[in-house]
Amino acid sequence: MLPRKSVLNIKPYKPGKPIEEVKRELRLKDVIKLASNENPFGPSPKVVSAIKKSLQNINRYPESSCFYLRQALAKKLKVKENQLVFGNGSDELIILALRAFVSEGDEVIVAYPTFLIYELAAQIQGARIKKVPARYFKYDLKAMKREVTGKTKIVFIANPDNPNGTYVTKVELEMFLNGLPEQAMVFIDEAYFDYVEERDYPNGLDYISKRVIVTRSFSKSYGLAGLRIGYGVSSPEIIKYMEAVREPFNVNSIAQAAAIAALKDKKFLLKTKRMTSAGRKFFYSEFKKMGLRYIPSVTNFVVFEVGKDASLVCKKLLKKGVIVRDMKAWGMDTFIRVTVGTEKENKRFIKELKRIIV
Numbered sequence: 168m169l170p171r172k173s174v175l176n177i178k179p180y181k182p183g184k185p186i187e188e189v190k191r192e193l194r195l196k197d198v199i200k201l202a203s204n205e206n207p208f209g210p211s212p213k214v215v216s217a218i219k220k221s222l223q224n225i226n227r228y229p230e231s232s233c234f235y236l237r238q239a240l241a242k243k244l245k246v247k248e249n250q251l252v253f254g255n256g257s258d259e260l261i262i263l264a265l266r267a268f269v270s271e272g273d274e275v276i277v278a279y280p281t282f283l284i285y286e287l288a289a290q291i292q293g294a295r296i297k298k299v300p301a302r303y304f305k306y307d308l309k310a311m312k313r314e315v316t317g318k319t320k321i322v323f324i325a326n327p328d329n330p331n332g333t334y335v336t337k338v339e340l341e342m343f344l345n346g347l348p349e350q351a352m353v354f355i356d357e358a359y360f361d362y363v364e365e366r367d368y369p370n371g372l373d374y375i376s377k378r379v380i381v382t383r384s385f386s387k388s389y390g391l392a393g394l395r396i397g398y399g400v401s402s403p404e405i406i407k408y409m410e411a412v413r414e415p416f417n418v419n420s421i422a423q424a425a426a427i428a429a430l431k432d433k434k435f436l437l438k439t440k441r442m443t444s445a446g447r448k449f450f451y452s453e454f455k456k457m458g459l460r461y462i463p464s465v466t467n468f469v470v471f472e473v474g475k476d477a478s479l480v481c482k483k484l485l486k487k488g489v490i491v492r493d494m495k496a497w498g499m500d501t502f503i504r505v506t507v508g509t510e511k512e513n514k515r516f517i518k519e520l521k522r523i524i525v
């Protein structure tokens with residue numbers, strides 16, 4: 168039996184190692200994970216009580232339209248309810264956009280390095296993928312625009328980017344959108360939107376049009392990674408086609424209830440932002456003391472360079488119960504990505520890193 172041609176050469180996505188797996192395999196008791204950009208402060212207790220309530224109803228199918236969440240988000244974002252689509256994580260919205268708009272042989276443009284799911288999902292769809300190298304660890308939108316042809320269906324822009332943690336500015340985004348061929352859809356992935364404080368960072372919602380879609384996630388700043396829920400905002404036309412190709416019950420009822428509660432807990436979000444910013448600064452100052460170069464980040468993770476095989480350093484950290492991510496999958500063999508954890512976790516990571524490197 169043979170799969171579809173586009174499926175033959177796919178290399179499966181390698182997620183960060185789960186804590187329990189490391190405990191089991193290395194017989195460790197105390198393991199911390201700073202590898203998947205999760206929120207170490209969450210979930211909010213208010214979300215947990217909303218979830219407990221929602222458990223009473225799990226014998227029923229969830230609302231296919233995410234009715235109450237849709238209402239709440241439309242109000243918060245000041246968009247119409249038919250401008251929203253929900254996904255089983257914002258990952259699913261990437262898949263839905265490709266499924267709805269990209270046929271075999273159509274072109275999809277991505278940066279390199281960037282979030283790996285764009286390429287993976289586009290490959291499954293049978294798209295021709297054009298990869299445009301980043302410059303100085305930032306998206307090179309000018310070069311990406313030069314690659315757009317009459318066959319280009321989607322350009323993916325992670326803003327801010329993962330793994331580099333950098334962002335494209337308002338001016339850069341506007342220059343990119345200006346005069347772009349009509350048929351090319353622009354997918355702006357704002358999974359880390361809430362963390363960004365820079366004044367020249369564009370809010371993607373200001374650019375929603377017939378061809379721009381913006382996605383956001385409850386996994387990072389809201390601390391709901393395990394529940395899988397995210398959303399997309401675009402024109403009613405684009406949303407209509409994405410709704411047409413999704414599974415009817417793609418977002419489960421617990422996730423819907425949790426997301427509604429999460430939106431209400433502004434304190435939790437503020438705390439997350441404040442602690443993340445402090446953690447980032449702590450990393451910077453420690454990296455400087457160790458003489459390690461790093462990429463200034465606007466997100467909840469930081470990429471730094473160890474000057475030698477990073478996977479070896481990661482292995483040594485793992486043996487000490489600290490999970491981080493080497494950047495091999497992106498061809499950046501001497502770099503490591505670390506997620507900001509709690510204060511205690513950050514200190515432990517730095518302590519172990521010092522022992523290995525200095």
Ligand SMILES: *Cc1c(COP(=O)(O)O)cnc(C)c1O
Binds near residue numbers: 204258282325329383
């Ligand atoms: C984490 C991440 C996402 C996806 O998150 P979901 O958990 O699927 O909502 C999307 N894009 C980028 C760039 C990410 O880093």
